Amino acid sequence: MKKYLLMMILPLFFIACTNPMLKWIETPADVSSSGVESGSGGRSGNDGDGNNDDVTPPPAGLNSDKAITGFSFGISGEEISIRGEPDQNGKTPIKAILPMGSPLNLTPSEIEIIGKSVSPQQGQPQNFSSPKDYRVFAEDGSFRDYVVEVTVRTPESAEIVWFDLEIPDRPNSPAEGVVNQPPVGSDTGEIIVHVPSGTSLENLTAKIAQTGQTIGDAQGHTDTKLAAVLTSNFSSTVNYTIT
Numbered sequence: 001m002k003k004y005l006l007m008m009i010l011p012l013f014f015i016a017c018t019n020p021m022l023k024w025i026e027t028p029a030d031v032s033s034s035g036v037e038s039g040s041g042g043r044s045g046n047d048g049d050g051n052n053d054d055v056t057p058p059p060a061g062l063n064s065d066k067a068i069t070g071f072s073f074g075i076s077g078e079e080i081s082i083r084g085e086p087d088q089n090g091k092t093p094i095k096a097i098l099p100m101g102s103p104l105n106l107t108p109s110e111i112e113i114i115g116k117s118v119s120p121q122q123g124q125p126q127n128f129s130s131p132k133d134y135r136v137f138a139e140d141g142s143f144r145d146y147v148v149e150v151t152v153r154t155p156e157s158a159e160i161v162w163f164d165l166e167i168p169d170r171p172n173s174p175a176e177g178v179v180n181q182p183p184v185g186s187d188t189g190e191i192i193v194h195v196p197s198g199t200s201l202e203n204l205t206a207k208i209a210q211t212g213q214t215i216g217d218a219q220g221h222t223d224t225k226l227a228a229v230l231t232s233n234f235s236s237t238v239n240y241t242i243t
Helices: none
Strands: 002-006 021-027 051-053 067-072 079-082 092-098 110-114 117-119 132-137 143-152 160-167 170-180 190-196 204-210 215-217 227-232 238-242
Touching: 067 079, 067 092, 067 132, 067 143, 092 160, 092 204, 110 117, 110 132, 160 190, 215 227
Parallel strands: 021 190, 092 143
Antiparallel strands: 002 238, 051 143, 067 110, 079 092, 117 132, 132 143, 160 170, 160 204, 170 190, 204 227, 215 238
16 A cells, blocks of 8 residues: 655645655646657757657658557557657657556557558557557658557556646646656655646646556545546645555
């Protein structure tokens, strides 16, 4: 069992917890992130952002857009998210949580892209016991890199994989939390969420992808789904417990 203690301080929100710790940062304007970004030409080679952009302009009429916009193994109950900033190798993360008992030798049943092609292709089996790289190519030959990480729910697992907070005045653009898992030897991790200035902290709904059996807050809300949905009052300390 792991407990999550959330404490709020304004105007810089601070939510401390045990595994993970959640910090809220109020900003003057909306700070939103997207799991899909459009690439552009005019840069030299692969500059660490996961895009290969040529110095010379692409031939007229060839599009430089490239992105993976959808990914699925076709497993009932799966939760898959394409989100976040590229890692240190310039690869955009695709994170998947699969139900208990799911195998790791898997074949992606659907890969939706913007661009010309993706490698490996849809329908090609892989062993996802370790992260796997995918590359999507634009019509002009430039590319963008992704890395797919798969977690299978187990009785022993209990962690938050990603955290989205619904913002009332932008229902289709939640505030995405950056989840930093606990370091070795510690049970304290961190989640950082940027929210718009002036956001009311009462009755905000969070979508929490988690690998435990049950997650709940001290206000009496619980959920057992891989993608838990909990509405909490963040104007005072909130406690999460995941088992």
